[in-house]
Amino acid sequence: MQSDSDVNVKSSWADKSNLEKALLVGMHGPPELKREEKALFLGEFRERVIRSLTKDQVKDPGIYPEIVEALKDSRTVGMLISGDIDWHFSGKYQKLASEMGKKSSIMHDPELKGDIGLVVVSGVAEDVEDVMVENREARLKRLGLPLKLINSAGKKVCDRCYDKITGADPGEIINYGKLTLSDRFWGEKCNSCQI
Numbered sequence: 001m002q003s004d005s006d007v008n009v010k011s012s013w014a015d016k017s018n019l020e021k022a023l024l025v026g027m028h029g030p031p032e033l034k035r036e037e038k039a040l041f042l043g044e045f046r047e048r049v050i051r052s053l054t055k056d057q058v059k060d061p062g063i064y065p066e067i068v069e070a071l072k073d074s075r076t077v078g079m080l081i082s083g084d085i086d087w088h089f090s091g092k093y094q095k096l097a098s099e100m101g102k103k104s105s106i107m108h109d110p111e112l113k114g115d116i117g118l119v120v121v122s123g124v125a126e127d128v129e130d131v132m133v134e135n136r137e138a139r140l141k142r143l144g145l146p147l148k149l150i151n152s153a154g155k156k157v158c159d160r161c162y163d164k165i166t167g168a169d170p171g172e173i174i175n176y177g178k179l180t181l182s183d184r185f186w187g188e189k190c191n192s193c194q195i
Helices: 004-014 018-028 035-040 055-059 065-072 087-099 136-142 159-168 170-175 181-185
Strands: 049-054 076-082 103-107 116-122
Touching (some): 049 055, 049 065, 055 076, 055 087, 065 076, 065 087, 065 116, 065 170, 076 087, 087 116
Parallel strands (some): 076 103
Antiparallel strands (some): 049 116
């Protein structure tokens, strides 16, 4: 659906002489559809976005299983990440995309605005209804996991905590390691329950 501003831009562009068009393109670049929308979604049209994360969600120590699923989707052509996010946080998603055979790009554009930090995109308009992924911590709390276990993402946990995670959301397993006998021998403890 086109906004009123898109319609106004098109009609006013059509009314201009060739000289005026050439001057405007020289000064401002060619006219662009849905510029505001694209500025919010890292340069992509909203209808091509399959899933997206906020900048804070990208900085979460865990990987969002929804992004893993979106990268597995046959419609997916790649992933865009905001250049405002340090590689320390975005690198895990770049590595994930590479492992899944999808391209990823870092978007450095001063015209980008909003809080979107990552988008998984399709090559054609898909118009997925809800592209925003629910906050990982809120989702796992709702599923009954304790905060200490949620915050242990990226660390090793005991069998009991590992089973809690798989019972609540099997996709979250990518964020946790399982303590081995040798880990325990060397004094490592579960980061969640300290056993």
